[in-house]
Amino acid sequence: MSAADVHLEVEGLYKRFGGLTAVKDVSFSIRGGEILGLIGPNGSGKSTVMKSILGVERPTAGSVRVNGVEVAGWPPHRIARLGVGMVFQHSRPLHRQTVLENIVLGLLPDRLLDFFPDAAVETRARAIAERVGLGAALDRRPSTLPFADLRRMEIAKAIARNPKVVLVDEPFAGLTARETAAFARLIVEMRDDGRAVLVVDHNVKSVSALVDRIYAMYVGERIAEGSVQEVMQNETVRRVYLGGALETAARPESAFRDLQTPFLEVRDLNVFYGKAQALENVSIHVHQGEFVSIVGLNGAGKTTLFNAISGLAPYSGEIRRQGRSLRGKSAASIAREGIVQSPEGRELFTEMTVRENLEMGGGRQEEKDRRERLGWLFDLFPILKARANQTAGTLSGGEQQMLTIARALMMNPDLLILDEPTLGLAPVILEQISKALERLRRTTPITVLLGEQNVTFALPHADRVYVLEHARIVWEGAPSRFASDIGERYL
Amino acid sequence: MLNRILRSPTVWISLIVVLAASTLPLYVSGYILGLLTIAYFFGVFSMAWDLLFGFANEVNFGPTFLIGLGAYTAGILDNLYQPPIFVCVAAGVFAAVTGGVVLALPALRVRGPYFGLTTLVAVLMLQNFVVVAAGLTGGEIGLTVPDVISIDDKVNYWISLGFMSVSGAILYGLSRSPVGLILQASGQDPVQAGALGFNVTKHKLAAFVVSAFFSGLAGALMVFYLGAASVGTFVDVTVGVQVIVGAVLGGRRTILGAALGATFLIVMGESLRPLGDLATFIVSAIALVVVLVFPGGLLGMVKGAREAA
Numbered sequence: 001m002s003a004a005d006v007h008l009e010v011e012g013l014y015k016r017f018g019g020l021t022a023v024k025d026v027s028f029s030i031r032g033g034e035i036l037g038l039i040g041p042n043g044s045g046k047s048t049v050m051k052s053i054l055g056v057e058r059p060t061a062g063s064v065r066v067n068g069v070e071v072a073g074w075p076p077h078r079i080a081r082l083g084v085g086m087v088f089q090h091s092r093p094l095h096r097q098t099v100l101e102n103i104v105l106g107l108l109p110d111r112l113l114d115f116f117p118d119a120a121v122e123t124r125a126r127a128i129a130e131r132v133g134l135g136a137a138l139d140r141r142p143s144t145l146p147f148a149d150l151r152r153m154e155i156a157k158a159i160a161r162n163p164k165v166v167l168v169d170e171p172f173a174g175l176t177a178r179e180t181a182a183f184a185r186l187i188v189e190m191r192d193d194g195r196a197v198l199v200v201d202h203n204v205k206s207v208s209a210l211v212d213r214i215y216a217m218y219v220g221e222r223i224a225e226g227s228v229q230e231v232m233q234n235e236t237v238r239r240v241y242l243g244g245a246l247e248t249a250a251r252p253e254s255a256f257r258d259l260q261t262p263f264l265e266v267r268d269l270n271v272f273y274g275k276a277q278a279l280e281n282v283s284i285h286v287h288q289g290e291f292v293s294i295v296g297l298n299g300a301g302k303t304t305l306f307n308a309i310s311g312l313a314p315y316s317g318e319i320r321r322q323g324r325s326l327r328g329k330s331a332a333s334i335a336r337e338g339i340v341q342s343p344e345g346r347e348l349f350t351e352m353t354v355r356e357n358l359e360m361g362g363g364r365q366e367e368k369d370r371r372e373r374l375g376w377l378f379d380l381f382p383i384l385k386a387r388a389n390q391t392a393g394t395l396s397g398g399e400q401q402m403l404t405i406a407r408a409l410m411m412n413p414d415l416l417i418l419d420e421p422t423l424g425l426a427p428v429i430l431e432q433i434s435k436a437l438e439r440l441r442r443t444t445p446i447t448v449l450l451g452e453q454n455v456t457f458a459l460p461h462a463d464r465v466y467v468l469e470h471a472r473i474v475w476e477g478a479p480s481r482f483a484s485d486i487g488e489r490y491l
Numbered sequence: 492m493l494n495r496i497l498r499s500p501t502v503w504i505s506l507i508v509v510l511a512a513s514t515l516p517l518y519v520s521g522y523i524l525g526l527l528t529i530a531y532f533f534g535v536f537s538m539a540w541d542l543l544f545g546f547a548n549e550v551n552f553g554p555t556f557l558i559g560l561g562a563y564t565a566g567i568l569d570n571l572y573q574p575p576i577f578v579c580v581a582a583g584v585f586a587a588v589t590g591g592v593v594l595a596l597p598a599l600r601v602r603g604p605y606f607g608l609t610t611l612v613a614v615l616m617l618q619n620f621v622v623v624a625a626g627l628t629g630g631e632i633g634l635t636v637p638d639v640i641s642i643d644d645k646v647n648y649w650i651s652l653g654f655m656s657v658s659g660a661i662l663y664g665l666s667r668s669p670v671g672l673i674l675q676a677s678g679q680d681p682v683q684a685g686a687l688g689f690n691v692t693k694h695k696l697a698a699f700v701v702s703a704f705f706s707g708l709a710g711a712l713m714v715f716y717l718g719a720a721s722v723g724t725f726v727d728v729t730v731g732v733q734v735i736v737g738a739v740l741g742g743r744r745t746i747l748g749a750a751l752g753a754t755f756l757i758v759m760g761e762s763l764r765p766l767g768d769l770a771t772f773i774v775s776a777i778a779l780v781v782v783l784v785f786p787g788g789l790l791g792m793v794k795g796a797r798e799a800a
Contacts, residue, residue: 054686076685085686092680096744097672105672110689112697114669121669161688 005031006068007083007164007196008053013062015048022048024220026062030196032164035187037211038200039231041240041454042423045220046200050167053198054086055079067164077110085163087154089170093142099153100138103129106160125160132156132186148179155186165196172206174299177470184210202297202453203241204232204491216240219427232491241491242483243456249441250463250479256287261323263288263447264309264339264415269317271304278304279315280471286415286449291441293450293458293479295490296468302451303344305468306417309449310334310341336364338414344423344451346404350393354384354403357392361410370410377406380436398429405433409440415447416440422457430457437461455482455490505747509656516645524648528716530757531655534750535709537737538662539702544735545744546666547698548678549599553610554706554734556594559617559726561587561707566636566720567627576638580711587707588700595699599692611728618726633721640715647716654712655750658705663746665701674698675744733757740778742788751789 008030015023023045030036040046051057053064055076064072071079080086093102103125108114129135132152137145142153151171158166171187172180187210191197201207204214214231216224224234231237253259262285271279279301286292296302307313311331319326326334335341349357358377362370378385381402387395392403401421408416422430434457440446441461452458459465459479467475467486475486516524536554543551565583568574590613598609621628628634641647665671677684677691684691714720724730733756741752756774763770785792 056682056685075690076682077688077690080686080688086683088683088686091683094672094675094679097675101672104669105676106687108669108673108689110673110693112670112693114673115665117669157687 007032007066008198009063009065009068010049010053011063011065013049013052013064014060015045015052015057016060022220023052023059026215026217026220026222028215028225030165030198032194032196033191034213035191035197035199035211037204037207037214037228038198038217039202039204039207039214040217041202043219043425044217046217047169048220049217050169050198050200053079053165053167054084080161080163081110083161083164085158085161085166087151087158087166087168087171089173091150091154093150093153095141095143098139098141099134099145100125100129102142102153103134103156103160106157125156128156128160131189132159133182147174148176148183151175151183152186155190159190159193159195163195165198166190168197168199170201171199171210172201204228204237205489206297208232232488237491238487239456241455242487243459249438249460251290252478253287253290253464256290258288258322261320262286263290263322264449265318265320265323266305266309267318267320269305269308269315269319271301271308271313271315273304277471279308282317282468282471282473284466284473284476286447288414289445289447291437291448291450291461291463293452293462293465294468295452295455295458295465295482297453300453300468301471302468303419306341306419306449306451309417310339335411338412339417340408340411340413340415341417342404342408342419342421344419346400348392348400348403348407351391353389353391354395355388357403357407358384358410361407362412365412373410373412377409380409380439381406381432383432396429398425398432401425401429402433402436405436413446415449418448418450420451420453422452422454434461455487501747505659509652512652513649516648521644524644526758526761527754528644528648528651529713530754531651531750532709532713532716533734533737533753533757534655535658535705536734537741537749537753538659538746539705539709540734541738541741541743541746541749542662542666542698543702544738545746546671546674546678547695549695549699550604550607551610551699551702552607552735553594553612553614553731555726555728555731556610556613556617557587557591557703557706558710558730558734559614559621559722560590561710562714562720562725563621563628563634564707565711566634566714569636569638569715570634573637576640576715579638580708580715583711583714584704584707587703587710591699591703591707592696595696599695599699614726614728614731618722618728621722621726629720631722633719633723636714636718636720638715639718640712650712651716654709658709659747659750662701662705666744666746670694670697736775736778740781740788742790742792745788745790748788748790755789 006029011027013023013026026049028036038046038049048057052059055074059072063070066082066084069082071082104121107121107124129138132155134149134152134156137149142150168187171183175183187197199207199211208228213226214228215222216231216237218240223236223240224231264286267283269279269282282305294302304313308315309319311329311334358374362373383399384402384406387399392400395403405421421433450458450461459482462479465477465479465482466473477485536558540551540554543549561583564586565579568582569579594613598606622630640650673689674694677689677694681691710725737753737756738749740756742748759774760770763773781789
């Protein structure tokens with residue numbers, strides 16, 4: 001490997017936000033004609049690394065070299081012109097312009113006195129569109145394109161300036177299996193053109209067929225590096241994604257009394273959003289007092305399932321509570337009767353204090369019960385007691401999550417639905433939430449349905465686990481069998 | 492390029508409307524001509540504003556800062572030294588562009604609503620300056636300008652119409668040009684525009700300069716039509732609000748719609764004048780309904796109807 005081959009070189013990169021070190025001593029390099037996968041769970045710092053390369057964030061220390069030129073601290077447009085392109089996961093294309101014009105944009109020089117369209121630019125844009133498979137959609141508006149074609153358009157824009165380095169953020173999020181294969185081919189083509197490609201994603205599995213090497217991160221630091229095989233066998237990686245040796249307190253299904261008519265029974269559930277099917281023949285059940293985890297990646301359908309149960313999403317199929325159908329009941333009455341959801345988006349009243357938020361949750365209770373419950377919750381989450389008179393908006397992400405859970409518990413639910421409670425939280429906070437859940441399991445009769453993409457959190461808190469993938473339940477079983485049965489998919 | 496212009500129905504319709512409007516002096520009264528003359532100047536104000544709001548995605552709450560700089564600089568210069576009118580107008584444009592850059596350079600560094608607030612403060616400062624420096628500016632009474640371009644209603648009308656048409660053509664052409672595309676991308680998704688290699692600040696600043704150029708030019712020309720300048724006509728926040736409402740009413744991101752909306756607003760306001768204060772209320776209510784029901788504004792309404800047909 002000669003030095004000239006290295007298109008991107010990151011060395012000793014640090015990024016601090018106030019007291020938080022988001023990226024700690026990250027170093028890697030990518031040669032032309034090579035795809036590196038940058039992998040890490042939510043909050044691992046991989047996005048910050050990407051933004052530092054792009055110039056959107058200024059590195060605190062360390063160097064980023066593109067073709068040997070030091071670019072750390074440069075503004076994004078200069079780095080882009082030196083040869084760094086980016087395929088955005090979410091972009092806002094020009095909606096009034098056609099696909100062709102959107103691609104033309106990527107080819108325009110950064111000049112102020114460019115008043116007349118250049119025929120040569122348009123010809124090039126057509127050629128690029130043809131290459132990424134958008135030849136037939138040139139005159140359409142982006143808003144009329146299917147999602148997969150929008151992603152193609154993003155690739156077209158990214159390669160328009162013929163970059164040496166291309167960053168791709170979560171390449172396959174939201175794509176079907178067939179679209180994924182087509183999109184992967186486009187990424188491989190970029191490699192075959194001699195570009196250095198950096199693919200950023202949550203886990204090894206989703207990009208394993210695509211990448212030449214992997215650099216895995218966790219809480220801002222490198223945890224492993226090497227071939228897909230090496231990284232998947234790495235002990236630290238396995239622990240981060242699957243948890244260590246499982247000390248599971250799982251209770252067998254036979255331990256529950258309501259085996260005939262489970263507390264909650266969902267049968268053949270189908271949910272459509274327009275043409276897209278969000279849930280396909282999903283059947284699950286939860287016993288009284290049981291802790292059940294639904295494991296699935298972003299977009300698998302977890303939130304949709306919870307919304308259907310809470311009466312927030314229209315569905316076909318059956319949802320029964322203790323044998324009685326929930327069909328036709330409003331979301332408010334379902335919640336009043338004890339099925340309470342702690343939503344992923346938290347949806348706190350940010351201008352109100354912690355205490356006021358909690359009191360809203362217990363709005364319909366007797367004063368005495370409410371005070372007792374509040375005391376119990378402050379005992380469960382001591383930090384909330386210390387913050388009782390602070391407004392919710394001033395809390396940290398982890399404290400807000402605890403408040404969201406506490407507010408749901410304030411309603412004294414029979415079934416608590418927790419949607420992604422660990423999203424973006426630091427390990428130390430996870431431990432506190434973990435302890436609270438464990439206490440709920442041991443000391444209360446509450447039933448919990450937990451939706452998680454973080455397997456290490458979902459498994460220890462479950463008596464039983466379902467795996468939801470692309471709108472379908474693909475596995476059900478005890479948490480102890482998870483790693484051996486399908487653990488590979490969650491690395 | 493030429494082909495695309497000739498094929499665009501918007502261009503043809505605008506041309507026909509302008510030609511029809513240019514025959515108005517043959518059969519309407521001087522009063523109506525005077526009203527439309529003012530309306531066309533407001534059309535330019537609104538179009539210049541739409542370039543910033545619709546394309547650069549920056550809300551400039553202080554269009555009258557730029558307009559007022561142009562108007563007062565030209566007016567004061569004429570009042571003091573009576574150089575040829577074009578010198579006064581050029582000085583007005585220069586002042587507006589300089590003032591615009593001085594304001595925009597620091598203001599574009601701040602994100603979101605702060606840009607708008609900065610521009611609002613600039614208007615208040617200018618207004619205060621005019622009042623305080625009454626010896627120079629005429630203060631609250633207003634500034635009398637000795638020269639006018641013409642005393643003929645018809646000539647003034649044609650100058651104003653011609654000016655609006657040329658400004659509209661330039662601004663519209665600019666919005667459709669490659670730089671217009673870059674500007675729109677910079678407004679919609681600055682991070683991605685940067686990643687595509689565009690210096691977002693540079694393009695937004697350029698848009699501000701162009702907007703200041705046309706605002707200042709229109710302000711200066713209007714002074715030499717009215718023969719006077721006052722805070723109430725050129726600087727006051729309510730004037731700015733009218734410019735903004737005109738642009739939004741006509742249709743954001745259309746340029747030409749802004750001219751339509753501003754003209755509509757001025758003409759409606761004047762024709763309802765017998766109703767007194769109620770007039771303002773009715774015009775505001777109409778504007779509110781149009782914006783709420785047709786977020787695309789008047790032009791969006793027309794286009795929507797055409798696409799539905």
